[in-house]
Amino acid sequence: MKKIWVFLALILLSACQSTKVSYLNTKELQSNYPRIMAFNPRMEKGLEMHDDILKTIIEPKLKAELEAKGFQFVPAERFYEIHTQLRKAETNLFDPVTGQRDEVRSNEIWQQALQQAKAELNIDAFVYYGFSVRTARFSNDFTKMYVATWDGQEESALSDGVGAGKVLGAFFVQTNGTLPGLSVFVQFENEYGKTISFGAGGIELLAQFNNNKDVVYKDVNTVLQNHQHINIALERALLQIDNQKGKGK
Incomplete structure (x- = not known):
């Protein structure tokens, strides 16, 4: 530890916090x-x-x-459903040789899920x-x-x-x-x-x-x-x- x-x-x-x-x-x-969604x-x-x-x-x-x-909280369950669907549909999320997750693509999927949830649930x-x-x-x-x-x-x-x-x-x-x-x-x-x-x-x-x-x-x-x-x-x-x-x- x-x-x-x-x-x-x-x-x-080492990171600068003065910006x-x-x-x-x-x-x-x-x-x-006013309409917000909080995640885990x-x-x-x-x-x-x-x-x-x-x-x-x-x-x-x-x-x-x-x-x-x-503020009004919108439940996050639907977002996770969208995110799971997008992840399952993605064929290049993991490297076929190393098995490691593509973090860049993973983040793109997360952002895509956010945008879809915003449009569907009117989240601000x-x-x-x-x-x-x-x-x-x-x-x-x-x-x-x-x-x-x-x-x-x-x-x-x-x-x-x-x-x-x-x-x-x-x-x-x-x-x-x-x-x-x-x-x-x-x-x-x-x-x-x-x-x-x-x-x-x-x-x-x-x-x-x-x-x-x-x-x-x-x-x-x-x-x-x-x-x-x-x-x-x-x-x-x-x-x-x-x-x-x-x-x-």
């Missing part, structure tokens, strides 16, 4: 995309075994929150949600000494028992750094797979530094046992969507 998280962290921490994208806010989404949780590799938490903890709350804001947008590993940033600035922040959450970059006084001047040569943080995300997409709005809420760091300057990785199962933190993270994600600048602003 530790190797999985190290791999995920290396990939995701500014103009997303719609909740008011604009409700006005222009979209999970990153290594997090699939935790989809039960999303379905039992997040899904009911997400649906209730969005319905209270005026599709909602994905799940857990995501995000970049938490910290610095040795005196105002927030080694406090990592990401997606509205903050947590000490130092593990329990490691005080900032012990590391000043010796712990880090660099003045800032990054760690992997776990978040809940909610993403609105159109039928072509374009993201029209996005929100993420931090849950907890997945790693911290110890006295030996080593990164100590947490047990994700333990992190996800705190359902209160998960619910608060979902609220942060929805609040971020509420506060998006919106179109033309």
